Amino acid sequence: MKKICVVGLGYIGIPTAVMFASKGHEVIGADIRKNVVNSLNNLVLPIEEKGLDTLFLQHPFTAKLQPVMADVYIICVGTPTDQNKNVDLSAVTSAASSLIPYIEKDTLVIIESTIPPGTTKDIVLPIVEQSGLKAGKDFYLVHSPERVIPGNMLFELANNDRIMGGISETGAIKAKELYECFVKSQIYTTTATTAETAKLMENTFRNVNIALANEVALICEQLQINAWEVIELANKHPRVNILQPGPGVGGHCIPVDPWFIVEKAPKQATLIKQALEQNELVPSKVVSKIYNITNSSKGLKICLLGCTYKANTDDIRESPTFVISDTLSKDNQVILYDPNVSIYSNGSLYDACKGCDVMVLLVNHQQFSNIDYLKLAVTMKNNIILDCKNFLEKEKAIKNGFDYYLIGDGSINK
Numbered sequence: 001m002k003k004i005c006v007v008g009l010g011y012i013g014i015p016t017a018v019m020f021a022s023k024g025h026e027v028i029g030a031d032i033r034k035n036v037v038n039s040l041n042n043l044v045l046p047i048e049e050k051g052l053d054t055l056f057l058q059h060p061f062t063a064k065l066q067p068v069m070a071d072v073y074i075i076c077v078g079t080p081t082d083q084n085k086n087v088d089l090s091a092v093t094s095a096a097s098s099l100i101p102y103i104e105k106d107t108l109v110i111i112e113s114t115i116p117p118g119t120t121k122d123i124v125l126p127i128v129e130q131s132g133l134k135a136g137k138d139f140y141l142v143h144s145p146e147r148v149i150p151g152n153m154l155f156e157l158a159n160n161d162r163i164m165g166g167i168s169e170t171g172a173i174k175a176k177e178l179y180e181c182f183v184k185s186q187i188y189t190t191t192a193t194t195a196e197t198a199k200l201m202e203n204t205f206r207n208v209n210i211a212l213a214n215e216v217a218l219i220c221e222q223l224q225i226n227a228w229e230v231i232e233l234a235n236k237h238p239r240v241n242i243l244q245p246g247p248g249v250g251g252h253c254i255p256v257d258p259w260f261i262v263e264k265a266p267k268q269a270t271l272i273k274q275a276l277e278q279n280e281l282v283p284s285k286v287v288s289k290i291y292n293i294t295n296s297s298k299g300l301k302i303c304l305l306g307c308t309y310k311a312n313t314d315d316i317r318e319s320p321t322f323v324i325s326d327t328l329s330k331d332n333q334v335i336l337y338d339p340n341v342s343i344y345s346n347g348s349l350y351d352a353c354k355g356c357d358v359m360v361l362l363v364n365h366q367q368f369s370n371i372d373y374l375k376l377a378v379t380m381k382n383n384i385i386l387d388c389k390n391f392l393e394k395e396k397a398i399k400n401g402f403d404y405y406l407i408g409d410g411s412i413n414k
């Protein structure tokens, strides 16, 4: 059993620490945020994730404000982008610097944070070698990108294949042996830069594919046909899998990570850049559709359903809802409603829609799957629905007197 210090106790660090603790390793968490450290030491999780509280209470770990002496360090700090879409690596570099006094012969340092290609070798390596020891010879440095989806992390931590990208082959193998305690699927070893790039290409693939789906929606508006039917039928082909259109792309990964590739290879990554930019424009298309179906762009009362970046989470980071709301509220009254987010969950959905001209579904939370359309029709002023996720019960809505529109349903030019 190893002594493992997890540096950065957020959405990835906490579940990772709990997984190692549950396999009998001695785990200590480190985070510079006092409230996070206190909360964990009081056995209260500062994040929501399915099944995590139970496992944490069974296998709690101690949290500190600074790293401690350990056999293994796992860096799980955030890597946001700045206003110019360039990565901010300050948390990674300061976490790496904080380890310098603790690096000894055979220490294993692992970076899970998502980072631009070359970061482990060109930026982190020179920092940790300030310990006076050589990576690959005296101690080991590895990039092991996290690739779990929020909402299903515990399952994916155990069941997703994993990549260990070492500065040396021995380091990658040592990291593989460590993660084998909870990873049931394959663990592949490679170089650090290949692992960094592979991780970024996964989220880039998703971003480009969603951009394509959103473009299909626009094309179908123009052609006056239904994009959802087009995608469903195209996906019947065994080698086609177009993703779903929506109100835009949110979260801290898909709209952010592809920029790390653009930053490193701007001349080559032109398709990736265009996909990112096209996805950023999608919220404005939702606003146009609202104005189109209501025949108005001013003085409307609009209820937006869902404030999170995707369904069945409480995470509002980079959510398109706020972009849509900011634009609409210049000339209209906007009500935000989300049962998963405490500041937007006052009253019921019917209270939120009271007197509204239009209800716009932006997030397919399961709580929105069972709406009483008769009750809704009575409370709203004009019975118009725009469904941006193809999620609501169209037939029931129409039966109860609603004009029901879908994003990409071809109605915008009718």
Ligand code: SAJ
Binding pocket: 114, 146, 147, 148, 149, 150, 202, 203, 206, 210, 243, 244, 245, 246, 247, 248, 249, 250, 251, 252, 253, 254, 309, 310, 311
């Ligand atoms: N979205 C669409 N259409 C779709 C699918 C998603 O518009 O067909 C939107 C969602 O509504 C959301 C955004 O994309 O706004 C991102 O959601 P997501 O479910 O695609 O991804 P994340 O950000 O929750 O998690 C992703 C995952 N990456 C991949 O699936 C390739 C996860 O495995 C990564 O670990 C995570 O990014 C990360 O941390 O990098």
